[in-house]
Amino acid sequence: MRTPLVAANWKMHMPVAPAVKLVGEMKAALRDLRGVEVVICPPATALAAVGQALAGTPYLLGGQTMHWEPQGAYTGEVSAPMLVDVGCRAVLLGHSERRLYFGETDEAVGRKVRAAFAHGLVPIVCVGESLEERQAGSADGVIARQVRAAVQGVAPQEFPRLVIAYEPVWAIGTGQTATGTEANRVAGLIRRLLADSGAAGAAEIRILYGGSVKPDNIREFLEQPEIDGALVGGASLDARAFAAIVRAAAEAGR
Numbered sequence: 666m667r668t669p670l671v672a673a674n675w676k677m678h679m680p681v682a683p684a685v686k687l688v689g690e691m692k693a694a695l696r697d698l699r700g701v702e703v704v705i706c707p708p709a710t711a712l713a714a715v716g717q718a719l720a721g722t723p724y725l726l727g728g729q730t731m732h733w734e735p736q737g738a739y740t741g742e743v744s745a746p747m748l749v750d751v752g753c754r755a756v757l758l759g760h761s762e763r764r765l766y767f768g769e770t771d772e773a774v775g776r777k778v779r780a781a782f783a784h785g786l787v788p789i790v791c792v793g794e795s796l797e798e799r800q801a802g803s804a805d806g807v808i809a810r811q812v813r814a815a816v817q818g819v820a821p822q823e824f825p826r827l828v829i830a831y832e833p834v835w836a837i838g839t840g841q842t843a844t845g846t847e848a849n850r851v852a853g854l855i856r857r858l859l860a861d862s863g864a865a866g867a868a869e870i871r872i873l874y875g876g877s878v879k880p881d882n883i884r885e886f887l888e889q890p891e892i893d894g895a896l897v898g899g900a901s902l903d904a905r906a907f908a909a910i911v912r913a914a915a916e917a918g919r
C-alpha cells in the first residue's frame with residue numbers, strides 16, 4: 666500500500682518570518698499526524714529557516730526547483746547538493762510555471778530528475794496539459810512525452826522513490842479542477858507509462874493530483890485508486906486549510 670503524500674508549494678510567497686510562523690501554525694494544527702508524508706516547499710530564501718522550524722517533526726523540506734549540475738557558473742541557480750545542505754529531502758521538478766515562464770524543457774526536467782536521484786533527493790515531477798492541448802485532444806500525448814522524458818535514464822531501482830504530480834495547467838490557481846474520475850484516468854495512464862519506461866515497481870510510485878486542491882474538494886481525488894495525495898499551492902499558505910487536506914489524506918490512507 667502506498668503511503669499518501671501531500672506537498673505544499675509556496676511558490677514565490679513567504680519571506681522568512683511569516684514562513685516560520687506558518688510552519689508553527691501547521692505544526693500546531695497537525696501535531697505530528699502519522700500515516701501521511703508531508704513535504705513543505707518554501708522559496709529558496711526561506712529553506713534554511715523552515716528546515717530548522719521543521720526539525721523534530723516528521724515533515725520533510727523540499728526545494729521548488731534546482732539545476733542539474735552540482736555546482737558551477739549558473740547565476741541564480743541552486744543545485745541538488747545545496748538543497749541537501751540546507752536539509753531538503755525532496756524537490757519539485759518541471760512545475761508548469763517553470764516550463765512556461767522559465768523555458769524548462771522536457772530534456773532539462775529529465776536531467777534534473779537524474780541529478781535529484783544522484784544526490785538522494787526525492788523528485789516530485791510535475792506533468793500536465795494546457796487548456797489548448799486538452800481542447801485539441803492531445804492531453805494524453807503531452808503527458809506521455811513529459812513522463813517519458815522525465816524518467817529517461819532513471820535506474821529501475823530508483824523508480825519506487827519517484828513521485829509524479831499530475832497538474833493540469835488550466836486547473837492551477839484557477840479554482841477549476843479536473844474531475845476525480847478524469848484525474849484518476851490520467852494517473853492510471855501515468856502509471857502505465859512508468860511501467861513501460863522500465864519501472865518494475867510502478868505500482869509503488871506515488872501519483873499526486875494538483876490544481877486548485879482545497880479542503881472541500883480533496884476527498885474527490887483521494888478516493889480514486891490511482892491517486893495517492895496532492896500537490897497544493899494556494900491552500901498551502903493557510904495552515905488550517907493545509908492541515909485539513911493533510912488530515913484527509915491520512916484518513917484516506919488507513
Ligand code: PGA
Nearest residue numbers: 837838876877897898899
Ligand atoms: P494551486 O497550485 O493549488 O494554487 O492551484 C498548485 C500548484 O501549482 O502546484
